[in-house]
Amino acid sequence: MNPALLVKYGCEAARIIPALYKPYKSEIRLALLGENTTLDEVAQEYFKRINSTSVAKGFAGYLGLKISDILTEGFEVDRERRLNVGKNSIILFSLNDIADNILDRDLDENDEREKFLESVFNATFRGLNGISYQDTRYRSAMAHARAFYKVPEGKVNVEKVYERLIKLVIGQFGINDPEKALKHGEALGATCLDIIVALNKDITGITNTLRREAIMHLGSYGQILDDLVDIDEDLSQGSATFPTLYIKHEGDSAYSRREIKRIMLAKANKHLEEGSSLLDSPKSQEIFHALADLLILKHYIYDFIVRITKSPLKSKLLTATDVKASI
Numbered sequence: 001m002n003p004a005l006l007v008k009y010g011c012e013a014a015r016i017i018p019a020l021y022k023p024y025k026s027e028i029r030l031a032l033l034g035e036n037t038t039l040d041e042v043a044q045e046y047f048k049r050i051n052s053t054s055v056a057k058g059f060a061g062y063l064g065l066k067i068s069d070i071l072t073e074g075f076e077v078d079r080e081r082r083l084n085v086g087k088n089s090i091i092l093f094s095l096n097d098i099a100d101n102i103l104d105r106d107l108d109e110n111d112e113r114e115k116f117l118e119s120v121f122n123a124t125f126r127g128l129n130g131i132s133y134q135d136t137r138y139r140s141a142m143a144h145a146r147a148f149y150k151v152p153e154g155k156v157n158v159e160k161v162y163e164r165l166i167k168l169v170i171g172q173f174g175i176n177d178p179e180k181a182l183k184h185g186e187a188l189g190a191t192c193l194d195i196i197v198a199l200n201k202d203i204t205g206i207t208n209t210l211r212r213e214a215i216m217h218l219g220s221y222g223q224i225l226d227d228l229v230d231i232d233e234d235l236s237q238g239s240a241t242f243p244t245l246y247i248k249h250e251g252d253s254a255y256s257r258r259e260i261k262r263i264m265l266a267k268a269n270k271h272l273e274e275g276s277s278l279l280d281s282p283k284s285q286e287i288f289h290a291l292a293d294l295l296i297l298k299h300y301i302y303d304f305i306v307r308i309t310k311s312p313l314k315s316k317l318l319t320a321t322d323v324k325a326s327i
């Protein structure tokens with residue numbers, strides 16, 4: 001999708017998220033990932049009002065806006081600058097999604113991966129065209145990279161974090177130990193949201209060490225959820241995550257999958273507790289927990305779209321029992 005249209009649809013999607021979330025927030029953590037007709041209504045409404053391809057983009061934009069609100073609480077921030085954090089979050093997260101798909105599905109050797117990521121980095125922060133790719137997804141990645149390069153605000157802090165993210169992405173392909181994969185995933189998730197922290201600093205000039213750490217805990221939480229619900233897809237692609245390596249070592253049994261859920265949900269909730277404890281106001285804590293719920297809601301809406309459109313992709317949901325046991 002054209003980056004300009006992507007931002008347009010993403011902003012539209014981001015605007016309706018609060019209206020969908022607020023009426024159901026008291027029950028979301030208990031029922032969100034199970035069969036629940038109330039939450040089906042939320043997903044139906046989202047699907048009805050927003051182009052289905054805008055799910056991730058809407059959440060990326062909203063995430064950018066609300067993380068900026070946490071980081072800038074107590075400061076006066078120009079409304080346009082705040083909106084720019086959200087808009088540019090959509091571009092960067094979409095770029096990351098496209099690049100992740102290419103790395104997982106198309107590139108098997110580390111030198112190929114490094115060459116591709118170097119080309120993406122140079123297009124994003126240097127405006128260089130790099131490798132001329134013919135595949136539509138490759139061209140889309142480069143179009144998003146160039147769109148971010150044209151953003152008028154500074155990119156000094158985003159560039160530093162992005163370099164760290166690329167090193168983590170390359171590093172994950174050589175991991176064989178489940179515990180190392182779990183720690184690596186936590187670092188990867190933390191760095192993904194640290195990009196928004198850096199983006200906010202470049203655009204608004206505001207940052208805060210403790211609030212930044214809280215956001216990074218939220219990123220680790222989100223990555224743990226992603227790895228948990230993507231087990232089957234990651235197994236099929238040979239991705240090195242905690243669940244896939246645990247299964248590789250212990251076998252793919254019902255017991256193994258229960259242990260994976262137990263370990264990862266406990267770890268995810270620890271990140272929520274530690275992240276929330278670092279925030280210095282009830283308002284920021286409320287936003288933080290709402291974003292944690294919305295990171296799960298994204299998966300629920302995605303699954304609903306898979307079911308309603310009869311996509312060949314398998315359901316990625318946990319059960320309501322799994323979620324209850326983790327709270």
